[in-house]
Amino acid sequence: MTHFRFLKIFFFIVFPIFILAQPPKKKLTNLSYQELKEFFKKNEKDENxxxxxANAYLAKANKENNSIQKAAGWYLLxxxxxxxxxIRYLDSTIHYSKNLNDVKYPAYAYSRKAYxxxxxxxxxxxxxxxxxxxxIARKNNPDFYYDVKYSIAVLRSEELGEINxxxxxxKECFNYYKExxxxxxxxxxxxxxxxxxLxxxxxxxxxxxxxxxxxxxxxxxxxxxxxxxxxxxxVLNEGANLVEKKIYNTAIDSIKKALPKMILYNNSENILASYYYLGKAYDGLGQKNKAVENFMKVDxxxxxxxxxxxxxxxxxxxxISYFKNKKDKENQLKYLSQYMNIDSILQNNYKELTKKLQKEYDTPNLILEKENLIQALTNDKTKSYWGIGLLFLLVIATTSFGFYQYQTKKRQYVQFEKVMHTSTNISEPETIKTGKKEFKTIKSGIENIGINEELVEQILKxxxxxxxxxxxxxxxxxxxSLSDTFETNSKYVSKVVNTYKEKTFIQYINDLRIEYALQSLKKDPKLQKYTIQALAIEFGFNNAESFSTAFYKKSGIKPVYFIKQLEKLNKT
Structure with a gap:
């Protein structure tokens, strides 16, 4: 009761003083940008x-038509x-600051948008x-450059599994900060x-x-x-490390010390990690019931x-294994379905299953086991002949799909061998000479495209x-852009490529890139460890989709398959 009375006194005396200390709303736009930003920071516990x-900041920027301050205002919002x-607000920040070479924007906006x-x-x-x-940050903001580099490292490590x-x-970030x-x-x-x-x-x-x-x-x-x-x-991370070292009791002690703090700070991701490693530690001690209890908390x-x-x-x-041994089909199906759902999400996000999932539970077996469980539960409840019919259809479908997969893999391997034999060296570009024979070759093509023969020769060189x-x-x-580099007309370059390379300009560039990619992947095993997105950037493409499409068009196989076959060859 006394404590509550004190709170009432504090509220009625101190709160009006606090309100009076705030600047009147009508005069907010008269404050400087720095003052508005400071008031924004001071009230971090009161979003209203x-x-x-933030609105006053943006209104002031709009009134003064100040682009960089408009960007900052949208960022505050x-x-x-x-x-x-x-993301919409961040796109506005990017729009107003894109070409201003500011230290903060649009780099901050791109980074936060990424999160x-x-x-x-x-x-x-x-x-x-x-x-x-x-x-962007590399040019004028080294501190933020390494901040973003760290963010990329976290995404690659935790979300994509690219630990190395x-x-x-x-390490690059550590070497920067330790100074x-x-x-x-x-x-x-x-x-x-x-x-x-680290x-x-x-x-x-x-x-x-x-x-x-x-x-x-x-x-x-x-x-x-x-x-x-x-x-x-x-403390938590060392506990997890001790689990991997099989020092289970000490690991449990460390994790249990850290867990209350994770709960206090509402750190859901590391609460999940705590229960996961507790489950692994109890499994290591042979305490299966406690392991199951913690893995269920993860779920x-x-x-x-x-x-x-x-x-x-x-x-x-x-x-799944625990409830299978217990012959508890309901829970077995429940966690199998959940696992397959997560697997599907990861597959959509990463464009392929992680190696861990592939090794531990192959997708076709998961599908078959799920269908068998559903069928078994149906039979237990209804004893219906429909279940037998569905199972029969499933066997036919699975067999057909398996045959189709076999034929597909066979065709892919034939194409792989063809690529390996026909693309042994990167084709060297033709050397342009100045003899009479070469002029005749050029001239025969010029009559079709209407360009001066000397200009054609220059472009070819x-x-x-x-x-x-x-x-x-x-x-x-x-x-x-290439024509600008050549200091000539883009139509001339396009016509010369069409006539002498017998390709469109895009086909010409993509074929050069893919031919180089094929040879580089064969020669350099390190490249075989790259993600498709990383390979796309390595070979001049803007994204994984355009790289895969060009690769398939040129070679007849997907880059993922090509790399897997190269890895098999390396092992043998």
Missing amino acids: KQLVY SLLCKGDKA ELKYQSKYKEAIDNFLIAES EALKLY KNVEDDKYSYNYQDVVFG ADAYKALKQSDSATYYNRLGYNESKLTKDYEYNALF SIYNKTKRITPEFTSGYLYL KLNQFEITKGYLLSNITVQ
């Missing part, structure tokens, strides 16, 4: 007030919302926006982010000693800066957040040099 200051609405897309599981678009942000690629990025005053607020959080990323990556690669080193480093740093959430995260959190990374999906396999220097690997190359 923040909205007032984006901080107050999530999802598609935030919003990541939360929507649109990983391809997220990566694209992170890469744009990184490219992420580790390289984490700074990492106890200063400006760098402390980013530095601890990177240290945690520890987590080494843990995933099962290099436990390195993981322990960085967990200890991060634990000590977070104690110095009094970052209690990160302090608990390093419960996933049902609420709809977010899970490949690292934590094996708990479902444990639950420049195309020859263009091929030698691999200029076709530059992204976004067009006939116009």
Whole structure:
């Protein structure tokens, strides 16, 4: 009762003073941009007030027609919302700041947009926006450049499972931040982010000693800066590392110390991680019931957040096996269906199943087992002949599909062997000479395209040099940009390529890129580890889809299949 009375006194005395301390609404636009921004920050726990200051900021910018301040105003508004609405505001920030070479914008907007897309599981678009942000920040904002580089590393590590690629990025960031005053607020959080990323990556690669080193480093740093959430995260991560080292009791002790902090800070992703590693630790101790209890909590959190990374999906396999042994078909089907749903989402997002999922539970077997479970449950309840008929149809469909798959794989392999034998060397560009025979060849073509023979020869020489220097690997190359480089008319370049290369300009560029890609993939095993998106960028394409389409058109097979066959050849 006394405590409540004190709160009432505080509310009626202090709150009016606080209200009086705020600037009158009518005069908000008379404040400077810096003052409005400071009021916005001071009211971070009251979004309604923040909205007032953000709108006032934008209104002032619109009134003064100040583009960079308009961009900043839209960015402030984006901080107050999530999802598609935030993305729309961020697009406005990008629109007003795109060509202004500002230190913050549009790099900040592209980075935050990438996070919003990541939360929507649109990983391809997220990566694209992170890469744009990184490219912009590289020019004039090194601090933010490494901040974005770290974000790309997290996405590659946690969402796409590209641990080695992420580790390289984490190391670059670590080398940058360790030269700074990492106890200063400006760098402390980013530095601890990177240290945690290194520890987590080494843990995933099962290099436990390195993981322990960085967990200890991060634990000590977070104690110095009094970052209690990160302090608990390093304890949790070391607990997970101890699970991988099979030191189960100590691991459980560490995880249980960290878990209450994760709950306190409402860190749902690491609450899920805590239960997952507790499940693995109890399984290691042979305590299956406790393992199942924790893996079921993982599923419960996933049902609420709809977010899970490949690292934590094996708990479902444990639950499926557990309930199968218990002959509990209801729960077996429940977790099998959930696992297949997650598998489907991951497949759509990443364009292919992760290696972990492929090894542990092949998709066709999952489908067949699910259908068998559904059939068994139906038979148990109804004893109907319909079930037998459906099973018969399923066998026919599966057999037909299997035969179709066999024929498809056979055709693909024949095409693969053809590519390997017919594309042994990158075709060298033709050397343009000045003898009479060459002039006759050119002249015979000139009569069809109506261009001076000397100009044709110049263009052919420049195309020859263009091929030698691999200029076709530059992204976004067009006939116009190449013509500008050649200092000639785009129509001339297009006609010369059509006549002498016997291709459209796009086919000409794409064929050069794919021929180079084929040879590079055969010669360099490192490239075979790249994602399709990374290969697309490596060979001058803007996205994975255009690369795959061009690759298939040129070679008759998809790049994923080509790489898999190369890997098999390397092993043998």
